[in-house]
Structure formats: C-alpha cells, structure tokens
Amino acid sequence: SALKLVPFSIKPLLRRAAAYEALESYQLAYVDYKTVLQIDCSIQAAHDGVNRAHDGVNRMTKALQEKDGVNWREKLPPIPTVPISAQKRWNAPSAAAPATDVPPGSTSQGHPDQIAAGVERARTLKEEGNELVKKGNHKKAIEKYTESLKLNQECAAYTNRALCYLTLKQHKEAVQDCTAALRLDPKNIKAFYRRAQALKELKDYKSSIADINSLLKIEPKNTAALKLLQELKRA
8 A cells, every 4th residue: 555655665665575575475575675676775774675675585586496496587477667756766866865876867857757758768779679689680789778778777778788798799898787787686697697708708707707606696506607607617
C-alpha cells in the first residue's frame, strides 16, 4: 500500500523484501532488493538502504542457486526499471549532496510526463541497439546505446555497449562501460565477465583474474567464467 502511494520508495521496498525473505519467497525478495539497487542515492539514509539491499541480494542469490540451480535467473519475475523521476527524490541537490551527484540523464527540471517519455525513449533506443547487435552492426548499435544512456543510465545498456566494444576490439572503452555498470549494480555478472575479457586483451591479467574471482563468488558454477579463469592462469 505504501508503494502505491510513493512508488520505488526505499523503506517499503526493503521491508517488503525482508518479509518475502522470511516467507522464503526468495524470487520476490530478490526483485525488491534489486529494485532498490537501481536507485542512485546521495544521502546517508539511502546509502544505508542500498547496503542492506546488497546483503539481501547476496543472500537471495545463494538461496535461489540452491533451490533452482544454475538457471535460477530464468525463473525470476521481471525486475522493474526505476524511472529517473524516482531517482530524483534521493538525488535532490543539497549542501551535503551537490548537484554533481545527480547521475547524467537525470535533471532537476522537467514535467513528470517528459521524464517518463525520456525513460521510455531510452528503452526503445536500447532495444533498437539490441536488434542491431543481432544483425552484427555493432558500430550502429553503439550509437543507439549511447543515445539511450544520455536519457537514462541503465546497467543493460552499459553492458550491451561493452559487448559491442569487445567485438570491435575497443577494449579500454569496454572496461569503462563495465565499470559504469558495476557502479549501478556492484554484483552484475555480465559487467564482471566482460570487463575481465577486456582486461585480458589489455594484458592486465591480475585485474582480469580479480574480476573473475568476484564473479565466481556470486555464481560459483558459472562455466564461462571458470573457462576464462583457466585461460588466464595459462596466460
């Protein structure tokens, strides 16, 4: 009921997640914790909530791996995209949180309908980029993802663009995109894996191994990561 009044509010999301967890509804708890992690926070109370969400995601990941095996992600309900308008509640400029903390693509001006339209346009551009990737047109896909990210910063757009950069052997750019994705979601599997791939090509084997080890802490049986780790040890 609280979330109907104020959608994407941190406290109700965390408390509902904790309730789902107590009821062993781990998939629903995971979705709520991950929703909290989309909110780019700049005040201490929100930061504390994000830390709790990180811990919750780790617990739910382990529980779901034990329950559903390596394909547990396929059984998850959809994770809602937090609109910029909801992020703005936590990113309002103040003496303690200067305006520079507001993520790019999020502005202090604009009618809510315009903001919603921007988020929807960002999603459309990302999907257009995905279609171009399927067709092998990675350069054009990068342009679409870049336009999308100007409107709304989202992990998937960063990791998808990183994949394009990897394909085009622009490894430094791939590292930058994966790092940006990990700022939004510090447990993002694709970001860890693709950054490890890029770092391997840049011959930064130590950092690449560190990324794979971080990934394997989240998904110990990730076969692609285990294979890459073996390659790195031989490098």
